[in-house]
Amino acid sequence: MPDKPDKPVRPPRIELSIPAQSEWVRVARLTVAGVAARQGFSIQAVEDLKVAVSEAINNAIQHGPSSAEGEDVPMVSIAFEPRPQGLWIVVTDGGRLERELSLDKPVPPTPEHDADLPEGGMGLLLIRSLMDRVELEGGSDADTSLKMWKALPRKESVRS
Amino acid sequence: MPDKPDKPVRPPRIELSIPAQSEWVRVARLTVAGVAARQGFSIQAVEDLKVAVSEAINNAIQHGPSSAEGEDVPMVSIAFEPRPQGLWIVVTDGGRLERELSLDKPVPPTPEHDADLPEGGMGLLLIRSLMDRVELEGGSDADTSLKMWKALPRKESVRS
Amino acid sequence: MDLKWRIKPWGEATLVELEGEVDLHSAPPLKAALLEVGSAQSARIALDLNGVSFLDSTGIGALVGVYKKTREGKGQIVFFGARPRVKRVFQIAGLWNALPFYESRDAALAVLLPAPLVTLPETPVPAEGEAHAG
Amino acid sequence: MDLKWRIKPWGEATLVELEGEVDLHSAPPLKAALLEVGSAQSARIALDLNGVSFLDSTGIGALVGVYKKTREGKGQIVFFGARPRVKRVFQIAGLWNALPFYESRDAALAVLLPAPLVTLPETPVPAEGEAHAG
Ligand SMILES: Nc1ncnc2c1ncn2[C@@H]1O[C@H](COP(=O)(O)OP(=O)(O)O)[C@@H](O)[C@H]1O
Numbered sequence: 001m002p003d004k005p006d007k008p009v010r011p012p013r014i015e016l017s018i019p020a021q022s023e024w025v026r027v028a029r030l031t032v033a034g035v036a037a038r039q040g041f042s043i044q045a046v047e048d049l050k051v052a053v054s055e056a057i058n059n060a061i062q063h064g065p066s067s068a069e070g071e072d073v074p075m076v077s078i079a080f081e082p083r084p085q086g087l088w089i090v091v092t093d094g095g096r097l098e099r100e101l102s103l104d105k106p107v108p109p110t111p112e113h114d115a116d117l118p119e120g121g122m123g124l125l126l127i128r129s130l131m132d133r134v135e136l137e138g139g140s141d142a143d144t145s146l147k148m149w150k151a152l153p154r155k156e157s158v159r160s
Numbered sequence: 161m162p163d164k165p166d167k168p169v170r171p172p173r174i175e176l177s178i179p180a181q182s183e184w185v186r187v188a189r190l191t192v193a194g195v196a197a198r199q200g201f202s203i204q205a206v207e208d209l210k211v212a213v214s215e216a217i218n219n220a221i222q223h224g225p226s227s228a229e230g231e232d233v234p235m236v237s238i239a240f241e242p243r244p245q246g247l248w249i250v251v252t253d254g255g256r257l258e259r260e261l262s263l264d265k266p267v268p269p270t271p272e273h274d275a276d277l278p279e280g281g282m283g284l285l286l287i288r289s290l291m292d293r294v295e296l297e298g299g300s301d302a303d304t305s306l307k308m309w310k311a312l313p314r315k316e317s318v319r320s
Numbered sequence: 321m322d323l324k325w326r327i328k329p330w331g332e333a334t335l336v337e338l339e340g341e342v343d344l345h346s347a348p349p350l351k352a353a354l355l356e357v358g359s360a361q362s363a364r365i366a367l368d369l370n371g372v373s374f375l376d377s378t379g380i381g382a383l384v385g386v387y388k389k390t391r392e393g394k395g396q397i398v399f400f401g402a403r404p405r406v407k408r409v410f411q412i413a414g415l416w417n418a419l420p421f422y423e424s425r426d427a428a429l430a431v432l433l434p435a436p437l438v439t440l441p442e443t444p445v446p447a448e449g450e451a452h453a454g
Numbered sequence: 455m456d457l458k459w460r461i462k463p464w465g466e467a468t469l470v471e472l473e474g475e476v477d478l479h480s481a482p483p484l485k486a487a488l489l490e491v492g493s494a495q496s497a498r499i500a501l502d503l504n505g506v507s508f509l510d511s512t513g514i515g516a517l518v519g520v521y522k523k524t525r526e527g528k529g530q531i532v533f534f535g536a537r538p539r540v541k542r543v544f545q546i547a548g549l550w551n552a553l554p555f556y557e558s559r560d561a562a563l564a565v566l567l568p569a570p571l572v573t574l575p576e577t578p579v580p581a582e583g584e585a586h587a588g
């Protein structure tokens with residue numbers, strides 16, 4: 001008796017949702033560390049994933065929808081999709097993207113004067129450097145989602 | 161200008177959902193540890209919460225809805241509601257409770273013979289002992305939810 | 321990689337060291353590995369719990385199952401090194417006094433072995449195991 | 455309790471030890487505390503990063519902000535003890551070579567102080583801080 005072929009089995013998906021407040025970002029780091037360790041990512045790769053997830057959530061908190069005084073705090077959703085070859089992570093906020101965001105920011109030249117040292121604007125650069133694929137979805141009529149992929153080294157991928 | 165009084169601000173809520181499979185229970189332990197540490201629970205209390213959450217998820221996996229071969233794995237949802245006085249945790253599976261479950265299981269007498277040593281049936285007992293309040297919701301027409309409360313010590317509750 | 325175990329012959333006895341978390345996921349393979357050792361006639365096992373950072377009722381179930389099986393085969397199994405958090409779970413389950421827990425490895429081995437063998441130097445590792453994502 | 459800092463006078467300089475995670479939540483209070491030290495005229499600060507277990511771009515932003523402010527006041531600030539994971543983040547941001555990072559405390563303090571003071575014994579702790587849930 002064959003399985004219903006028209007309804008493929010859903011691959012595993014872990015979802016976390018947190019209030020868009022800085023105090024909960026650390027909880028997401030613990031969660032991603034747990035998922036990634038389960039898949040057999042190296043300690044270094046787990047650290048990379050913690051930074052990338054933090055940056056994506058920081059952006060959702062800082063550039064996503066803001067809540068007025070007396071209104072509900074908006075939520076940020078972080079979805080994890082472990083696959084044999086790696087891990088998809090999708091960070092979604094309820095905001096709207098007014099303009100195209102470039103993910104191809106080149107590494108800036110080392111600043112020569114103190115005044116040129118950047119104090120912000122490094123989040124997407126870090127994400128792009130730490131992850132193997134990054135896609136941004138959104139626009140004026142859809143929630144903003146940052147979709148990131150980190151590949152498992154081939155040797156380790158047999159573990160998951 | 162007063163805040164709209166008819167729409168109270170939603171207190172913070174963190175939600176995690178995992179496939180009903182044993183390999184993801186550890187991720188939920190990391191998540192609860194993060195939430196509880198943020199609230200200022202002691203190390204010992206965090207350990208208690210990890211055990212209670214694990215037991216509740218174990219039950220959801222073992223006694224909740226089972227999935228047939230070729231079908232989607234059911235999900236387990238774990239909701240955290242941090243409050244100034246403590247933490248609510250609600251573990252929900254998509255199952256139906258056919259009979260009343262007693263949460264008032266007395267501590268069993270120390271077994272006298274090897275054969276009397278229990279190899280199971282200790283989950284709800286542990287939850288009831290480690291948490292300050294436990295409520296079971298469900299029935300033949302609703303999902304099964306185990307709702308648990310752990311109080312913060314008074315001294316620590318100012319932190320959150 | 322939640323849980324690893326290491327099985328070492330120790331004179332006439334077997335020392336098993338655990339490291340990691342014993343839960344619904346790791347308890348079944350751990351139980352299977354321990355049953356293999358414990359089902360030998362007159363097995364003598366000392367289980368080192370020092371490295372156990374988490375244990376829930378499924379862990380208790382596995383250890384109780386191995387304990388019963390070992391005793392059925394006229395063997396002996398003792399536990400040592402439980403951290404406070406592990407002790408607490410056994411206490412709540414009402415099993416702390418029903419099972420042979422000892423403080424130290426020496427105390428545990430002294431129950432299984434004649435005195436001189438207790439301080440036997442460590443032998444090469446013959447078997448290791450691991451519970452991880454399937 | 456994500457992040458704690460400890461501010462110690464060290465001869466003519468100030469040693470600041472960090473412990474924990476520097477992120478969107480903890481970076482602002484850390485920055486405020488460091489600015490208080492760094493905004494003094496000719497401040498000399500050595501920031502110990504050994505205890506930093508996590509740092510993201512908001513942490514970089516805070517340290518760069520303090521660095522600029524300290525230099526504006528003709529002061530000097532140096533960093534030491536960054537773990538590989540922290541170094542990696544600064545490297546990707548292109549700032550590892552733009553900021554004064556040193557391997558050891560002695561190397562960092564040697565930049566700020568005349569040689570004999572480097573091995574000054576520790577003085578009592580005058581100020582501590584902590585970033586936690588608001
Ligand atoms: N989730 C988001 N929603 C809307 N805009 C975003 C989001 N993430 C990033 N951006 C935009 O991209 C810019 C660059 O982001 P980033 O590199 O992380 O630096 P920073 O957040 O410090 O400005 C932001 O300033 C913002 O305009």
Ligand SMILES: Nc1ncnc2c1ncn2[C@@H]1O[C@H](COP(=O)(O)OP(=O)(O)O)[C@@H](O)[C@H]1O
Nearest residue numbers: 219220223224255261280281282283284285304
């Ligand atoms: N989420 C649940 N859904 C359905 N039944 C449950 C659930 N949780 C517990 N139960 C019932 O309560 C009983 C006692 O649970 P527990 O004390 O955890 O021991 P065990 O799970 O080892 O049997 C279970 O055997 C099961 O019949």
